[in-house]
Amino acid sequence: MAAWGDRLAGVRGVLLDISGVLYDSGEGGGVPIAGSVEAVARLKRSRLKVRFCTNESQKSRGELVALLRRLGFDISQEEVTAPAPATCQVLKERGLRPHLLVHDGVRSEFGQIDQSNPNCVVLADAGESFSYQNMNKAFQTLMELENPVLISLGKGRYYKETSGLMLDVGAYMKALEYACGIEAEVVGKPSPEFFKSALQAMGVEAHQAIMIGDDIVGDVGGAQRCGMRALQVRTGKF
Amino acid sequence: MAAWGDRLAGVRGVLLDISGVLYDSGEGGGVPIAGSVEAVARLKRSRLKVRFCTNESQKSRGELVALLRRLGFDISQEEVTAPAPATCQVLKERGLRPHLLVHDGVRSEFGQIDQSNPNCVVLADAGESFSYQNMNKAFQTLMELENPVLISLGKGRYYKETSGLMLDVGAYMKALEYACGIEAEVVGKPSPEFFKSALQAMGVEAHQAIMIGDDIVGDVGGAQRCGMRALQVRTGKF
Numbered sequence: 001m002a003a004w005g006d007r008l009a010g011v012r013g014v015l016l017d018i019s020g021v022l023y024d025s026g027e028g029g030g031v032p033i034a035g036s037v038e039a040v041a042r043l044k045r046s047r048l049k050v051r052f053c054t055n056e057s058q059k060s061r062g063e064l065v066a067l068l069r070r071l072g073f074d075i076s077q078e079e080v081t082a083p084a085p086a087t088c089q090v091l092k093e094r095g096l097r098p099h100l101l102v103h104d105g106v107r108s109e110f111g112q113i114d115q116s117n118p119n120c121v122v123l124a125d126a127g128e129s130f131s132y133q134n135m136n137k138a139f140q141t142l143m144e145l146e147n148p149v150l151i152s153l154g155k156g157r158y159y160k161e162t163s164g165l166m167l168d169v170g171a172y173m174k175a176l177e178y179a180c181g182i183e184a185e186v187v188g189k190p191s192p193e194f195f196k197s198a199l200q201a202m203g204v205e206a207h208q209a210i211m212i213g214d215d216i217v218g219d220v221g222g223a224q225r226c227g228m229r230a231l232q233v234r235t236g237k238f
Numbered sequence: 239m240a241a242w243g244d245r246l247a248g249v250r251g252v253l254l255d256i257s258g259v260l261y262d263s264g265e266g267g268g269v270p271i272a273g274s275v276e277a278v279a280r281l282k283r284s285r286l287k288v289r290f291c292t293n294e295s296q297k298s299r300g301e302l303v304a305l306l307r308r309l310g311f312d313i314s315q316e317e318v319t320a321p322a323p324a325t326c327q328v329l330k331e332r333g334l335r336p337h338l339l340v341h342d343g344v345r346s347e348f349g350q351i352d353q354s355n356p357n358c359v360v361l362a363d364a365g366e367s368f369s370y371q372n373m374n375k376a377f378q379t380l381m382e383l384e385n386p387v388l389i390s391l392g393k394g395r396y397y398k399e400t401s402g403l404m405l406d407v408g409a410y411m412k413a414l415e416y417a418c419g420i421e422a423e424v425v426g427k428p429s430p431e432f433f434k435s436a437l438q439a440m441g442v443e444a445h446q447a448i449m450i451g452d453d454i455v456g457d458v459g460g461a462q463r464c465g466m467r468a469l470q471v472r473t474g475k476f
Contacts, residue, residue, distance in 0.1 A: 126370075128369075128370045128371070129370070130369075131366075131369055131370070132365060132366050132367070132368040132369070132405070133366070135405055136404060136405050139396065139403070139405050139409075140402060140403060143396075143403055157417045157418075157419070158377070158381075158417055164378060165378060167370070167373055167377050170416060170417070171373075171377075171413035171414070174412045174415075175405070175409035175410060175412055175413040177412075178395060178408060178409050178412040179395045179406070179408070179409040180395075181395070
């Protein structure tokens with residue numbers, strides 16, 4: 001194994017996953033992971049550029065940042081790449097009007113999007129809103145479309161809350177893919193477009209960046225396929 | 239296309255799917271499909287052996303037969319091959335103690351099965367019971383097992399109720415398969431063992447039997463792979 005100095009040679013920017021790296025979500029908002037508040041503070045004092053790259057889709061960026069600030073993190077909305085705003089851009093570009101199957105906490109991100117007469121379904125980590133009725137409504141909406149478009153905010157299998165492992169949006173994406181005989185478009189990690197937009201916002205090239213996350217597929221595999229370095233932490237769902 | 243006489247030459251037994259062939263389920267139990275009550279009566283007056291082969295997993299066989307009799311069908315419990323009783327046999331043979339994610343209507347079929355300290359998950363068409371909480375409990379149960387076993391009663395994508403198309407158990411099976419990184423065992427159509435048990439109960443060989451159903455994969459494909467003939471009706475989800 002190469003020494004740390006070698007492995008980090010030429011790194012100018014650090015992309016940090018949030019859930020499982022900075023904190024574990026759960027009752028009362030969640031708890032910071034030991035050492036992470038200080039680690040973010042040290043990164044920010046260093047010469048490195050820092051950006052937060054999350055698949056969090058239960059909360060708006062505003063809510064997420066407010067929560068992290070309460071937990072002690074030095075973070076602002078402008079430093080966060082998240083799938084809901086990225087999805088809104090895709091919807092606008094392609095004239096898509098979504099039926100939303102999302103958590104109430106993230107609904108405000110879609111406030112400026114026309115949702116009348118839907119021509120696609122947008123799926124996020126809806127948590128308790130993944131009821132049979134809501135899933136069936138999304139299914140029926142897709143089956144009524146001539147060209148069904150399903151956009152999924154990430155495709156994670158599960159994540160860790162303080163109370164235990166929790167099913168993530170990817171499981172429900174697979175359910176709708178199978179029922180409708182279609183393939184979803186993923187906005188979020190490990191989509192290359194998503195990583196590229198984070199790199200662009202940071203102003204560094206892929207080979208100058210390292211992604212730090214707890215998901216071997218979404219974080220590590222996705223970043224490496226984009227030409228970035230990656231590092232898996234042993235916290236979160238590891 | 240061969241004449242009907244040729245296509246049915248040598249047929250001694252008829253397997254009939256129930257949902258989408260005999261009736262469409264829905265409000266108040268459902269409605270018979272036009273002509274089906276009389277067709278069953280005529281088959282039973284013929285020289286052919288008749289058996290009902292269903293993936294219905296929301297109701298016990300007793301409830302299903304009672305409903306069909308109310309709708310006018312000549313049918314008895316002993317004539318029905320259904321996945322819940324077949325699953326109970328598998329559980330007993332392999333010493334499996336299930337965590338059940340099933341509809342309350344079918345729970346009584348598992349009354350004789352030890353459900354303490356589960357070492358597998360049994361999934362059926364749970365309808366409204368496919369809540370996030372129940373799915374997450376099934377997921378967590380599987381993740382805690384060293385050798386996770388997931389048994390799914392059928393793997394249908396959807397079925398038709400009088401009110402429209404409804405997500406079937408297969409979608410939720412795919413969700414758990416993806417989240418846990420495992421493959422489910424299917425009890426029910428199109429599993430060859432399931433068709434064989436129906437043929438055995440009827441006392442006819444595969445090449446002497448024809449399956450009549452509305453599902454191109456579960457009914458037609460499954461039966462043909464067992465060496466049976468098959469016929470897809472244009473009712474139900476067709």
